[in-house]
Amino acid sequence: MSGDEEKYLLDNQQPEAGRRFEALSALFDPSTFRHVEALGIRPGWRCWEVGAGGPSVPGWLARQVGPEGHVVATDIDVSWLTSGAERPAYEVRQHDVGKDEPPGEGFDLVHARLVLVHVTARERALEAMVRSLRPGGHLLLEEADPQLQPKVCPDEHGPEQRLANKLKDGFRALMAQRGVDLAYGRTLPRLLREAGLADVEADSYSPLTGPECVRLERATVEQIRGSLLNAGLATEEEIDEHLRNVDSQQLDLATSPMVSAWGRLAVGPGA
Known part of the structure; x- marks a missing residue:
């Protein structure tokens, strides 16, 4: 992920980060790949994967x-991008999209998922991504919007669900204390239009239950x-009880809606 590391709640150096990456990949890669395929990706494209986190999307x-x-995968922490036994088939660069210049220009595709909400200098980051596109190139941004659906258990029918929603x-x-905009996802179409992109469209996707939702919830809570605990928002007993409830697989655990928005850098006037 990108942004100020000292403010980032979900530190990539923690052992649970790998389990979160795996669950997020299983939940959202199919939707991401569907969008990229619809944009017409083909051999020869130059792509920038921003705040890649793990290897699934750049690979x-x-x-x-x-x-x-050519694919360039960037992140502040690149350890999960280079930890495999085989040399990745993409270029890896340590990079902060909110501070550093783009790692090139003339990209056919720039993609960022769950990145900009964690970046303090969001406007600068978005400008850098747009500036890195070739005329006719595509920008695909994907961000969660927790306020569109605020409960992890939308069917709050018992104490187990109420505890899950409390946590x-x-x-x-x-x-929010770390500067994350919990309503950022819904703003993406407008932001892409304001950045001058053409053919802007968007949709959202939110799994409601399943084994990967369980894996994601456990890894995140851990x-x-x-x-x-430090903030006084939960007790040890409440967290342990919730994790037992999660492991029972009797909770329907939803993700926040993932808003995907895409647009094209116009070739010229009227293009």
């Missing part, structure tokens, strides 16, 4: 563009346990 992009194309409220309070 897939590299397979689509082939040896004649989720605490998690979101911690994120990762923020100390922060919840």
Whole structure:
């Protein structure tokens, strides 16, 4: 992810980060890949994966563009991008999208997922991504919008669901304290238009239950346990009880809606 590391609640150096990356990939990669395919990705494209986190998206992009194309994967912490046994088929650069210049120009595709909400200098980051596109190139941004659906258990029919939602409220309070805009996802179409992009469209996707939702919830709660305790937002007993409830797989655990918005840098007037 990108943004100020000292403010980032979900530190990539924590052991739970890998489990979160795996769950997020299983939940949202199919939707991301569907959008990229609709944009017409093909061999030879140059792509920038911003705040890549793990290897699943840049690896897939590299397979689509082939040896004649090129994929640059950037992040503040690149450890999860380079930890595999095989050398990745994409270029890895340590990079802060809110501070550093783009790692190139003339990209056919720039993609960022769950990145900009964590970046303090969001406007500068968005401007840099647009500036890096070639005329006719595509920008695809994907951000969660917790306020569109604020409960992890929308069907709050018992104490187990109420406890889950209490902990989720605490998690979101911690994120807001660190400058995360919990309603950012819905603004993406407008921001892309204001940035001068053409053919702007958007949709949203929110899994409601399933094994990967369970994996994501457990990894996230384990990762923020100390922060919840330190802020007085939950007790050890409440966290342990919630994790037991999660493991029972009797909770329908929803994700925040993932808003995907995409647009094209126009070639010229009227293009």
